[in-house]
Amino acid sequence: MRIRTKIVFMFLALLVVLVSGCMDQKKEIVVDEPGNISNYEFEVFLNESSNQTLANTTTYYLLEDNTKVQVVNIAVNTSKLEIYPPETLGGGREENPIQNFVLLVEPANETTAAPQTFEELSRRNETSDLNYTLTQEISRNMKVINLEFKEPVTGFIAYTLEIPGTQGFAFLKPNSEFIRVVLPEGYVTGNRVFGIARPEPANVTVDEKGRQNLLWISSKMGEREEAIQVKYYTKSAPLLFSAAIIALLCGVGLVLLHYARSRKELESVRGIFELEKEYDQRHRRRK
Template sequence: MKLWLPIILLFLFAAGCITSDVPAGVPGQYELPGLDNTTIYYLNGSTVKVVDSVVNQTTIRFMLDDTSETNFKDPAAVNLSGKNVSFNVTTEPIFGRSYIRFDFKSEFSGFVAFTQADGQDFVRMTVENKSVRVVLPANYTTGSKFLGVANPEPDNVTTDALGREVLIWKNPFPLQISVKYYNTSAPMLFSYFIIFVIVCAAAISGYYYFAIRSLRKKREVIEKNFKKDRTADKRR
């Protein structure tokens, strides 16, 4: 009994408790089908839509971030023909991490999709033997050392049919991908801000320069008059 107790406790800690089903979303809200052997992240500033390829699987797990299962909604799945596929989605903790688990009745090949909350500092872990694409919102970009960059540097950067910038990593595992992105007008606004700061600094410097120069002249006049008065007093 003493031998089995640690094993049972370890199993419970590792597996955790499976929570209730997550309501399914609508495939039409995603850009499906996706690309083979590729995970695609569609960013829009406040959420990220994930589209991932699946080959001959009955169960798939996705690790969530520290916001746990509350940061997951609208799961969907379609086969390689683009037809909707039924599935069951549950959440489960494994070794302190929250996972989303897709379960299919039989081996499934196609694409799964879901939505998560996110900001303009996008960070994700990668998996082995799979490429990654990050699609930025329209009129957004990355690459400025002052405003934000993608790390590691993408293998390729292109633009899709909707004019969105697409960052591509062919096989980034085991690296973690992070992307800080910003509006395309931000560099110009940043330049205007720098010019404004320089002009203000020049104006303040000029003001102090002329103010100090004026004070020096007044001091010279006062000292000159003081010397004249002392000379006149000595003559008396």
């Protein structure tokens, strides 16, 4: 009996330690002041293939400095939003994981999820005064930020995340039907030499600002496609690369031409030397 008692006691102690560790991993994120609304683009995205209906949509606006990404969510009757910071996939910083947090939402039971509603919300000058909680925890061995409301809301949710300073962006698939990535102006993707998007987007368009827009439809993606990766480059990169290759080939051609010409001159000199040598030998025989 004593041995069984010790085993039970050890099991309970281990359970307490594990539970305490899990509790310590969850912490609340406090937003000191509302974010700046003017920093974001609140576009009312409509899916043309679904009779212009609104659905939960997450749009990532990549900035040209490659160090931050602005995220704008279209939330339809949503009470919880999971945010996976870039550090989940090996980038970003643990401190201050979310910045410039902006809410333009209304209680879902007091508004209609129509384009006109979102148009009105996008023109607001003040953020919504609704109660919410932001907590960061470890889920499935990954860091996740949970945004929770007391009741379902409809509207825009925007925030900024830090990302590694490279021309590549990787993120876990959010819980949205439509997932969009807007590349910085002057950048593109799709060239297998310089970078492509994986998995392949369902649609690629160019907006009024000349930016390439990539679209994924969550319901049409495979279960194994949990992460999306976009490698992008400047529009001039392929042209500059081709010019560099041509210049290199021209340089090699000039070197080969110079080598052939020098070899020909050496062969001419060698021929003259051989003739002189033969002439000397004949002259000595005559003597």
